[in-house]
Amino acid sequence: MSLQSAKASDGAHYLLLRARAHYNPALSPKQVEADPAHYEGYALEVQGKVMGWAGGGNNVTVLLLPTNDVNDPLSLNVPANEKTFFSELQDMGGAATIRVLLRVEALEAGSNIPKYRVLAAALEDDVEAALTDAKTQAEAQKLQKMWDKAQWLQAFRRSLPPDLRGSMPARGGEVRAPLAVEGDASVQTAVYTAAMPPELRPMFLPYFQYIASRNPSLSDRDVGLITYCLLTDSYQLQVDPRLTVSMIIAESDFDPKCTSNKGAMGLCQLMPDEVQRYGLTNGYDIAQNIWGGVMELRECLNRYQAYAAPDGSLSDEQIRLAMAAYNAGPGAVKKYAGVPPYKETQDYVRKVLRYFHQLCGTGSTP
Numbered sequence: 001m002s003l004q005s006a007k008a009s010d011g012a013h014y015l016l017l018r019a020r021a022h023y024n025p026a027l028s029p030k031q032v033e034a035d036p037a038h039y040e041g042y043a044l045e046v047q048g049k050v051m052g053w054a055g056g057g058n059n060v061t062v063l064l065l066p067t068n069d070v071n072d073p074l075s076l077n078v079p080a081n082e083k084t085f086f087s088e089l090q091d092m093g094g095a096a097t098i099r100v101l102l103r104v105e106a107l108e109a110g111s112n113i114p115k116y117r118v119l120a121a122a123l124e125d126d127v128e129a130a131l132t133d134a135k136t137q138a139e140a141q142k143l144q145k146m147w148d149k150a151q152w153l154q155a156f157r158r159s160l161p162p163d164l165r166g167s168m169p170a171r172g173g174e175v176r177a178p179l180a181v182e183g184d185a186s187v188q189t190a191v192y193t194a195a196m197p198p199e200l201r202p203m204f205l206p207y208f209q210y211i212a213s214r215n216p217s218l219s220d221r222d223v224g225l226i227t228y229c230l231l232t233d234s235y236q237l238q239v240d241p242r243l244t245v246s247m248i249i250a251e252s253d254f255d256p257k258c259t260s261n262k263g264a265m266g267l268c269q270l271m272p273d274e275v276q277r278y279g280l281t282n283g284y285d286i287a288q289n290i291w292g293g294v295m296e297l298r299e300c301l302n303r304y305q306a307y308a309a310p311d312g313s314l315s316d317e318q319i320r321l322a323m324a325a326y327n328a329g330p331g332a333v334k335k336y337a338g339v340p341p342y343k344e345t346q347d348y349v350r351k352v353l354r355y356f357h358q359l360c361g362t363g364s365t366p
Contacts, residue, residue, distance in 0.1 A: 011130030014122035018045065018101050020312035021119055022238055022302055029072060029114070032104055036114040039104045040330065041303025046074065046100050047124060053090055062086060064100060074116065076100070082121050089123075097124040103305065106334060181224050185209070188224030200231050207231060207241070215254040222256065222286065226267070229290040237298040240314060244294055246355035247323065250348055251293075256286050268293025300325045316353060323352045 023043035032039045051073060052063035060078040078086045089096065099122055105115040181191045185208055193201040208227045212218060218226070230248070234241040251269040252258035264271050265283035270292050275283040278292040300322035307318040324332070324339040327348045332340040339349055 010122050011126035011128070012133070014099065014101070014120050014127055015130055017120040018043075020308075021101055021103065021305060022298070023101060029066060029074060032114045033072070036104065036107055036112060039114075040106055041104060041299070041305065043101060043103045043119065043302065043305070046102060047097060048074075048100070049095065049097055050086070050089060060086065064098075067097065074102075076102075076116055076118050079118050082118055085121050098122065099124055099127050182221055183224075184220050185212075185224075188220060188227070192224060192228045196228070196232065197235065200235055203231055203241070204228070207245070210245070211254055214249060218254065218256075225286050226254065226256075226290065229287050230294075233291050233294040237294050239294055239298050239301065240356075242359040243314065243319065243352075243356055244297065245359060246352045247293070247297060247326065249355050250323075250351045256284060256289070265289065268296070270296070297322070297326060300330070303330055319353060319356065320349050323349045 021043040023045055025045065027039070027042060027044040029044070029046060032042070032044070046064065046066050048064045048066040050062045051065045054061045054063075060083065062076050062078060064074045064076055066072070066074065089098065100118060101120040102116040103119055105117050107113075107115065181188055183191075185205065188208060189205050193204050196204065204227060207230065208223055211226055211230075212220075212223045230244055231241055233239075234244045248254055248267050251264075252267050254267060256267050258267070258269065259265060260269055262271070265275065266289035267286065268289050270278075270280075270283050270289060272283070274292055274296060275288075278295055280288040280292055282288055283292075301314075301318065303325060304318045304321040307315055307321060309315045309318075320339055321333055324345055328340050328342060328345045332342070332345075339346060
């Protein structure tokens with residue numbers, strides 16, 4: 001590994017791993033340190049220099065000094081898959097700037113000090129070399145846009161006539177979003193797909209028809225808004241929309257006015273603290289509720305990314321754990337080291353998986 005000639009292939013491999021980890025580019029070690037339990041399972045990227053080494057063999061620890069957080073060095077255990085990289089880095093004197101992809105691990109009992117798992121590492125020069133490749137750069141830009149909800153909604157608003165514009169809050173401040181569209185399925189499809197990415201447009205009508213069949217009491221305007229929000233929010237946060245559909249079926253069967261005996265609200269059955277955490281003003285509003293629900297689902301999937309399939313796709317075990325956390329909370333999943341022995345949660349997890357496999361064509365009709 002040479003500092004003089006950056007290797008784009010190493011950087012591209014790092015970026016691929018970063019994409020599969022669904023990292024949050026806005027998350028910093030300082031934020032994690034302030035509330036490590038909340039960020040358990042999240043992935044973040046840190047740039048910095050290795051300032052110290054300890055141990056040897058299979059127990060190497062490095063002290064990383066982030067370039068944007070000089071007062072808070074991070075102590076990181078080097079995983080087997082990155083030992084060669086860090087060994088070569090040590091041979092070079094450790095002076096190079098590197099990027100490290102980290103996942104926030106569960107806290108140790110009685111401790112509030114964040115723990116990190118190293119997912120990948122690469123020289124900053126290698127990553128920059130990979131980003132100069134047009135295809136790699138386009139993928140990086142796509143990942144960045146996933147976390148820019150305001151930009152997405154503002155672009156959608158500009159595409160609509162004034163009478164179809166409304167407002168809702170989103171992370172980062174007040175933005176404008178579409179109101180429901182009046183008209184039948186053909187009108188809904190024409191208006192909404194005009195502002196959707198090309199890869200989502202063919203999905204709109206089939207999802208519209210399926211959601212309408214699940215809850216015939218819904219008006220076309222509500223089905224259209226649900227379909228649009230479900231597809232675009234899932235797309236932005238890289239959640240399989242079939243899993244989002246399965247979750248909503250299990251939660252409310254597409255009833256926007258649904259209220260549980262515990263106070264959970266709307267399609268995704270958001271609790272009041274979740275409504276507050278995601279900066280929503282109305283837990284029953286369709287657009288806000290789906291955004292909050294998909295955000296919560298993405299966070300639950302992130303917690304159990306280690307159980308994903310080898311290619312990074314969803315596995316049944318990752319879905320089981322994520323949906324158990326969505327229903328009963330991550331604390332219960334941690335306590336029982338798996339799906340808690342609650343009948344409600346176990347039935348819920350089975351229902352989500354059953355519908356997900358049905359929608360994927362890999363299971364029977366429930």
